[in-house]
Each structure stands twice: as C-alpha cells, then as structure tokens.
Amino acid sequence: MGFATFSRAFQRSAPGSLPLKVNLFMDGSLGRGKGTYLLGMWLDECVSLAVGRLGRFTFAPGYYVYAGSAHGPGGLSARLARHRRQEKRLHWHVDYLLARARLAEVWTVVSGHRLECACAQAVMGLPGAQVPIPRFGASDCRCLAHLVFFPRRPESTRLTAMLQGLVGQAGTVTQCVERGRGKGKVEKEKRRGAKEGEQACWLCTLIDGADDAREEAARALGALGEASVPPLLALLDNDDADVRCWAMWALAHTGSRRAVQPLMAALDDADDEVRTCAAMTLGELRVAKAAPALVAQLTGSDGLLVRCAADALEKIGEEAVPELVQALAHPKSQVRMWAARALGRIGSTAAVEPLCRVYLYDDSYLAQHYAEEALRDMGVLDIVLVA
Numbered sequence: 001m002g003f004a005t006f007s008r009a010f011q012r013s014a015p016g017s018l019p020l021k022v023n024l025f026m027d028g029s030l031g032r033g034k035g036t037y038l039l040g041m042w043l044d045e046c047v048s049l050a051v052g053r054l055g056r057f058t059f060a061p062g063y064y065v066y067a068g069s070a071h072g073p074g075g076l077s078a079r080l081a082r083h084r085r086q087e088k089r090l091h092w093h094v095d096y097l098l099a100r101a102r103l104a105e106v107w108t109v110v111s112g113h114r115l116e117c118a119c120a121q122a123v124m125g126l127p128g129a130q131v132p133i134p135r136f137g138a139s140d141c142r143c144l145a146h147l148v149f150f151p152r153r154p155e156s157t158r159l160t161a162m163l164q165g166l167v168g169q170a171g172t173v174t175q176c177v178e179r180g181r182g183k184g185k186v187e188k189e190k191r192r193g194a195k196e197g198e199q200a201c202w203l204c205t206l207i208d209g210a211d212d213a214r215e216e217a218a219r220a221l222g223a224l225g226e227a228s229v230p231p232l233l234a235l236l237d238n239d240d241a242d243v244r245c246w247a248m249w250a251l252a253h254t255g256s257r258r259a260v261q262p263l264m265a266a267l268d269d270a271d272d273e274v275r276t277c278a279a280m281t282l283g284e285l286r287v288a289k290a291a292p293a294l295v296a297q298l299t300g301s302d303g304l305l306v307r308c309a310a311d312a313l314e315k316i317g318e319e320a321v322p323e324l325v326q327a328l329a330h331p332k333s334q335v336r337m338w339a340a341r342a343l344g345r346i347g348s349t350a351a352v353e354p355l356c357r358v359y360l361y362d363d364s365y366l367a368q369h370y371a372e373e374a375l376r377d378m379g380v381l382d383i384v385l386v387a
Contacts, residue, residue, distance in 0.1 A: 034070060034071045034072075034075040034076060034110070034111075034112065035069065035070065035071075035075070035076055035108060035109045035110040035111045035112075035115070036067065036068070036069045036070075036108070036109040036111065036114065036115040036116045036119055037067075037068055037069070037070060037076055037079070037080060037106060037107060037108045037109070038065055038066065038067055038068075038105075038106070038107040038108075038119055038123070038159075039064075039065065039066040039068070039083060039094065039098075039103060039105075039106060040063065040064075040065055040103075040104045040105035040106070040107075040153075040159075041063070041064045041065075041066065041097065041098065041101040041102060041103055041104060042062075042063055042064075042101060042102045042104050042153075043059055043060075043061050043062060043063075043064060043097075043100065043101040043102075044061055044102070045061050045203070045204075046058065046059070046060055046061055046203070046204040046207060046208070047059050047100050049096050049097065049099075049100065050096065051093050051096045051097075051133070051136065052090070052093060052096065054093060054133070054135060054136065057132070057133050059097065059100075059101075059132065059133075060132070060149065060151075060204050061203065061204050062149055062150055062151045062152070063104075063149070063150040063151075063152065063153040063154070064097065064101060064132075064147060064148065064149055064150075065123050065147070065148045065150070065154075066094045066097070066137060066146060066147050066148075067116040067117075067119040067120040067123065067137070067146045067147075068092070068094065068116055068137065068146065069114050069115070069116045071112075071114070076108050076110070080106055080108075083095075083098060083103065084103060092137070093136050093137045093139075093147070094136075094137060094147070097147070107159070116146060117141055117143050117146075120137075120138075120143055120145065120146040120147075120148065121143070122162050122165075123148045123162070124144075124148050126148075126150070126154050126158055126159075126162070127154070127158075128150050128151060128152065128154065129148050129149070129150060129154075130148070130149045130150070130151075131144055131145045131147070131148060131149070132145075132147060132148075132149040133145060133147060199221065199224055199227065199228060199231070202217040202220045202221050202224075203217070203221065203231055203232075203235075205217040206218060206221065206235070206243070206246050206247065206250060207235070207238075207240075207243055214246050215249075217246075217250070218246055218249045218250035218253055219250075219253055221250040221253065221254070222250055222251075222252070222253020222254045222255075223253070224254075225254055225255075225256070226254065226256055226258075228250065228254055229251065229254055229256045229258050229259060232247045232250050232251050232254070232259070233247075233251070233258070233259065233262055235247035236248070236262050236266060241269075241271040241273055241274050242273075244266070244269070244271075244274050244277070245273055245274055245277040248263060248266065248274075248277045248278055248280075248281040249277065249280075249281065251263065251281060252280070252281040252284040252285060255285065257285070259281070259285070260282075260285065260287050260289070260290070263278050263281050263282050263285075263287070263290075264278075264282065264287070264289075264290050264293055266278035267279065267282075267290075267293050267294075267296075267297065272300075272302045272304075272305055275297065275302075275305055276302070276304055276305045276308050279294060279297060279305065279308045279309045279311075279312045280308050280311070280312060282294065282312050283308075283311060283312025283313070283314075283315040283316065284312075284315065286315060286316050286317070287316065288316055288319035288320065290312075290316070291313060291316055291319065291320040291322075291323040291324075292323055294309045294312050294313050294316075294320075294323075295309075295313065295323045295324065295326075295327050295335070295339070297309035298310060298327065298330075298332075298334065298335045298338045298339065299330075299332055299334070299335055306334070306338060307338075309338075310338040310339075310341060310342050311342075313342045314342045314345045314346060317346055318346065318348055320342070320346070321343065321346060321348045321350055321351055324339045324342055324343050324346075324351070325339075325343070325350070325351055325354050327339035328340060328343075328354045328355070328357070328358050329354075333362075333363070333364035333366065333367055336358060336362060336364060336367040337364060337366040337367045337369075337370055338370075340355060340358055340367055340370035340371040340373075340374055341370040341373075341374070343355060343374055344370060344371075344373050344374025344375075344377050344378070345374075345377075347374075347377065347378055349378070351374070352375070352378065352380055355371045355374050355375055356371075356375065358371035359371035359372050359375060
C-alpha cells in the first residue's frame with residue numbers, strides 16, 4: 001500500500017476536515033492528548049515468545065513497528081510511559097514483545113479519531129514490510145495485524161512522509177530529539193542500531209535459513225568483521241551440528257584470529273561434519289599451530305574429513321612442513337600418502353629427502369605414487385633416479 005492509498009484509508013477512518021497535528025518523537029519525548037501512536041522497536045536476536053492467548057511465535061531479529069491508540073485517561077502520555085516501563089503486567093500483545101525488544105522511536109498523532117488501523121495498513125505498504133504474526137494487536141478489529149516487521153530499519157524520511165500523507169495540509173510533522181542527546185549522537189546511534197539489526201538478521205538466517213541463504217549470511221557476517229565474531233563463537237556451542245558448521249564458515253570469512261582456539265577444539269567434536277568444517281576453516285585462516293591436530297585427523301576413517309584436513313595443511317603451507325615430514329614416517333600408510341600429497345603441493349625443498357625415502361622404500365603404492373608426483377613437480381625426480 002502506497003502513500004496515496006494510505007491517505008484514502010485515513011479519509012475513510014476520519015471523515016470531515018478536523019485539523020490534526022502529528023508529533024514525531026525520538027526515544028524520550030511523549031505526545032500529549034489522546035490519539036494514535038506508532039512504536040518503533042529493535043529486536044537484536046531471534047527469540048520465541050508466548051503472546052498471551054495468541055500463542056507462541058518466533059520473532060526474527062530486526063525492526064518492528066506497532067500501531068496503537070490511546071483514548072483513555074491520561075491519553076498518549078500515560079500510554080507511552082507505560083510502554084517504556086520495564087516492570088509491568090503483560091496485558092497487550094505488544095507488551096510481550098517489548099519485554100525483549102528495545103523501544104527506539106515513537107510517533108504520535110493527536111486526534112479524537114481512531115487511526116491505528118489506517119496507520120498499520122500504511123506501514124504495511126512500505127518497502128520491505130512483512131506481517132510476522134497475523135492478528136497481533138488486532139483482536140478488536142478486522143486488520144490482518146497491527147505489527148509490521150522490517151529486516152532493516154525503514155528510512156526516517158519515508159516514515160515521516162507517510163505521516164505527512166496522513167495529515168495532509170491540515171497538520172504538520174515535527175521531530176523532537178530526547179533532551180541531553182545531540183542530533184549527531186542520535187544519527188550515530190541509528191547507524192549502529194541499523195548495523196546491529198542487520199547482523200542479527202543474518203545470524204537468524206544462519207540458524208534457520210535454507211542452505212543458499214545460509215551461505216549468503218555467512219559471507220555477510222564475515223564482511224562485518226570482528227563485530228560478528230562473539231555471536232558466531234557462541235553458535236559453536238549450538239546443539240545443531242549444521243549451525244555449528246555454518247558459524248565456522250562465517251568465522252572463516254571474518255579472518256579473525258580470535259576464532260582459532262574454539263576451532264581447534266572443534267576438531268574433537270563428536271560429529272564428523274563439524275570436524276570437517278573446523279579443518280576447512282583452520283585451513284582458510286592459515287592457522288600454523290593447528291598443523292599437529294590436522295595431521296592427527298589424517299588417521300580417521302571419514303574420507304571427506306581426511307581430505308579436508310590434508311587440504312588445510314596444504315593451505316597452511318611452509319609452516320606445516322615439519323609436521324607433514326614427521327607424518328611421512330607414520331605407521332598408517334593412509335597418513336603417509338596424504339602427507340606426501342600435501343608436501344608435493346606445498347613444494348618445500350625441506351621435504352625432498354624424506355619424500356625420496358617414501359618413493360624408494362615405502363611399501364604403500366599410493367604413498368610412493370604421491371611422493372613420486374611431489375618430486376616430479378619439484379623438478380628433482382630425475383636426480384633421484386640417476387642417484
């Protein structure tokens with residue numbers, strides 16, 4: 001629904017030419033009189049909430065706008081003051097959300113007419129708007145809901161224009177900033193809040209999304225850098241192995257060294273796929289001190305895990321060579337084979353002599369094969385044959 005439709009909806013709700021005044025308040029100021037209000041709220045994480053008799057629902061992180069009215073004693077001031085209190089009896093649907101969400105903005109329309117339905121419909125028409133919970137806040141009307149969700153905060157100019165479309169030429173839209181906070185600080189907090197909301201949205205996708213969406217979320221979280229590391233590290237303790245894997249991949253995209261110890265610990269995870277993802281991530285991060293633990297994975301029975309551990313050692317490069325050279329003498333031929341393969345792809349001259357021994361004397365055909373391939377790639381195989 002666009003602004004023009006919103007204006008028509010308002011005209012149906014409030015016939016006549018009664019002058020209205022709209023006051024836009026940020027974070028602290030309260031509207032006076034009776035009328036309609038919008039609450040703008042941030043939810044920083046995915047939560048499951050019981051909403052009175054409506055039921056239990058999962059709320060995604062992001063920005064929520066709720067439309068309500070205050071025509072009882074005390075009007076808008078009393079109602080908004082109640083919404084800001086932390087300690088209160090949970091009565092309206094929005095009370096349950098406010099118990100976890102952070103109230104960020106309040107818009108008020110001073111009028112004797114009930115305009116919350118028109119406001120809710122208009123907000124639903126903004127770009128990116130979604131209705132998260134049908135009937136939320138709309139128990140006593142025919143609206144789909146009075147709560148609207150945005151993965152990212154809508155622009156203030158759009159919200160202000162929407163309200164101006166409501167009042168037309170009969171009223172004005174003003175913006176007030178809470179006392180003690182400069183405009184620059186408010187804008188900085190808005191930007192920070194938007195970034196936090198974006199991060200929370202990606203985290204929720206990482207937990208519950210489809211695989212292609214999770215991959216996009218992992219890259220997006222990685223692009224946010226160090227800011228994403230703490231919540232991603234927390235996900236390494238998630239009960240769902242898939243969540244742990246995607247969190248590791250997102251950590252690989254951050255490039256953060258703070259993830260090293262938790263990732264090395266994940267090499268001992270009970271789930272083979274988690275260990276595989278940990279090996280891949282340690283390789284992407286080029287973690288040299290993980291080389292001994294990665295070599296230990298070469299003894300396993302899971303073929304994918306073993307291959308990914310060998311690939312990780314190859315990516316670590318020269319710093320993994322001492323551990324790989326030692327692995328050429330391992331009792332298991334499988335370990336010798338993968339160590340020879342990794343050393344060949346690293347191309348370290350320090351591995352020539354031990355690779356020669358494997359090529360000439362190892363009783364494993366595959367170990368000999370990869371040692372021969374490594375020596376050929378390094379240009380020394382002919383020397384070995386002549387000698």
